[in-house]
Amino acid sequence: NAGVMQNPRHLVRRRGQEARLRCSPMKGHSHVYWYRQLPEEGLKFMVYLQKENIIDESGMPKERFSAEFPKEGPSILRIQQVVRGDSAAYFCASSPRLAGATDTQYFGPGTRLTVL
Amino acid sequence: DAKTTQPTSMDCAEGRAANLPCNHSTISGNEYVYWYRQIHSQGPQYIIHGLKNNETNEMASLIITEDRKSSTLILPHATLRDTAVYYCIVPSSGGSNYKLTFGKGTLLTVNP
Numbered sequence: 164n165a166g167v168m169q170n171p172r173h174l175v176r177r178r179g180q181e182a183r184l185r186c187s188p189m190k191g192h193s194h195v196y197w198y199r200q201l202p203e204e205g206l207k208f209m210v211y212l213q214k215e216n217i218i219d220e221s222g223m224p225k226e227r228f229s230a231e232f233p234k235e236g237p238s239i240l241r242i243q244q245v246v247r248g249d250s251a252a253y254f255c256a257s258s259p260r261l262a263g264a265t266d267t268q269y270f271g272p273g274t275r276l277t278v279l
Numbered sequence: 280d281a282k283t284t285q286p287t288s289m290d291c292a293e294g295r296a297a298n299l300p301c302n303h304s305t306i307s308g309n310e311y312v313y314w315y316r317q318i319h320s321q322g323p324q325y326i327i328h329g330l331k332n333n334e335t336n337e338m339a340s341l342i343i344t345e346d347r348k349s350s351t352l353i354l355p356h357a358t359l360r361d362t363a364v365y366y367c368i369v370p371s372s373g374g375s376n377y378k379l380t381f382g383k384g385t386l387l388t389v390n391p
Binding site for chain 2: 167169194196198200205206207208211219222254256258267268269270271272273
């Protein structure tokens with residue numbers, strides 16, 4: 164059973180460009196969570212999605228960031244007009260049901276975004 | 280999430296048991312204790328979780344005190360590949376308990 168897959172693993176963008184990060188959850192998992200890890204900091208929750216629905220985006224910046232999890236295909240985290248402060252590692256996690264007391268989140272290897 | 284307190288760093292000799300403590304004195308009765316680790320430049324890896332009983336799997340054992348205010352993660356025979364930051368997390372029992380809060384964790388260094 165393949166784990167959570169993310170691509171690209173490394174992404175370099177110039178200021179003002181767009182960044183698209185993709186996440187394929189584990190087989191059978193329909194809940195996806197995105198986290199961001201700034202340098203020397205812990206992971207911070209950004210958004211929680213189910214298929215075709217954004218359930219909680221309370222951790223996502225209001226401007227320039229968006230996320231989707233279409234019926235078919237991977238979940239996408241999109242950052243428009245990137246700035247240097249967006250440089251971070253972005254991790255995706257998935258769970259078979261709503262993660263909480265007993266439903267574990269399994270993480271992917273992350274995408275490291277560098278904004279020049 | 281209930282607040283957790285962990286030592287900043289620990290050292291362990293290869294082949295010996297690594298015992299990583301975590302305090303979670305404000306934990307509620309139905310909140311679980313989760314442990315993850317993050318090896319440098321990788322995604323967090325789930326290790327184990329428990330409610331009140333001690334738990335064991337192929338990676339580690341989790342010992343939770345009777346009052347549930349603290350727990351210890353035990354790696355029975357640490358190897359160099361166990362060097363990582365270990366996070367003790369108590370997701371809240373409220374509606375948003377899917378939001379995992381990763382604090383500073385404990386940097387475990389396994390020495391040859």
